[in-house]
Amino acid sequence: MHELIEGRWSARGYDATAEISVDDLTSVLDAGRWAPTWGRVQPVRFVVGRRADDTFAGLTETLTRGNAGWAPASAALILVCTAAEPDDEKARTYAAVDVGLAVSQMILQANSIGFNAHPMAGFDAEKAVRRFAIPEDRRPLVLLGLGAVAAPEQVASDIRERDERPRTRLPLDEVAFADTWGHPFTSSPHP
Ligand SMILES: Cc1cc2nc3c(=O)[nH]c(=O)nc-3n(C[C@H](O)[C@H](O)[C@H](O)COP(=O)(O)O)c2cc1C
Numbered sequence: 001m002h003e004l005i006e007g008r009w010s011a012r013g014y015d016a017t018a019e020i021s022v023d024d025l026t027s028v029l030d031a032g033r034w035a036p037t038w039g040r041v042q043p044v045r046f047v048v049g050r051r052a053d054d055t056f057a058g059l060t061e062t063l064t065r066g067n068a069g070w071a072p073a074s075a076a077l078i079l080v081c082t083a084a085e086p087d088d089e090k091a092r093t094y095a096a097v098d099v100g101l102a103v104s105q106m107i108l109q110a111n112s113i114g115f116n117a118h119p120m121a122g123f124d125a126e127k128a129v130r131r132f133a134i135p136e137d138r139r140p141l142v143l144l145g146l147g148a149v150a151a152p153e154q155v156a157s158d159i160r161e162r163d164e165r166p167r168t169r170l171p172l173d174e175v176a177f178a179d180t181w182g183h184p185f186t187s188s189p190h191p
Contacts, residue, residue, distance in 0.1 A: 004111050009167060013156075014070065028106045028109050029078070031108070032103065035101040060072045064122035067120050071143075075147050075148060079128055080141055081138045083095040
């Protein structure tokens, strides 16, 4: 795998004093803007806050309890919204796929410039809609924290303990199939 993908992880122990420049933050937003988009619809929108600005403060107020313990130390928070499409299941599904692709590219771009990026579903979407006057035709799906990983000794023990947990994934032969479902791709005969 590419080192950017291999080195990516969702940290929580962020340095609460680290800042992100507007240029760096813009590069992350551009990475999201240039993600593949179903039918060239481009349904994804961002609400962007840098620590200490009002938008950031508003975004931190939407965090659920579990995320409120670490995410306010982010250098920036980005609320990723997409088309609501209440009457069109296909459009609604792919509007969400577009978010996944945008967030993935944003995470890798952030990593490439020395920031960690951590996606969150743990926020109050309705509160965000009210606070930022998000129109009815959009829905917030993901809150993305960008932060500089702090030295372990600067991180509270409960957060450090979570960051130090081993990261695992299902083995490839349980998730990638060939011939028929359940038959591992890795043991398929290779022509
Ligand atoms: C859609 C989505 C929502 C997530 N929501 C949260 C969240 O609310 N809080 C959190 O700490 N992590 C959240 N995560 C991060 C996952 O916990 C993390 O990706 C997972 O534990 C795997 O760890 P890794 O990213 O380091 O590989 C979310 C990830 C995704 C993709």
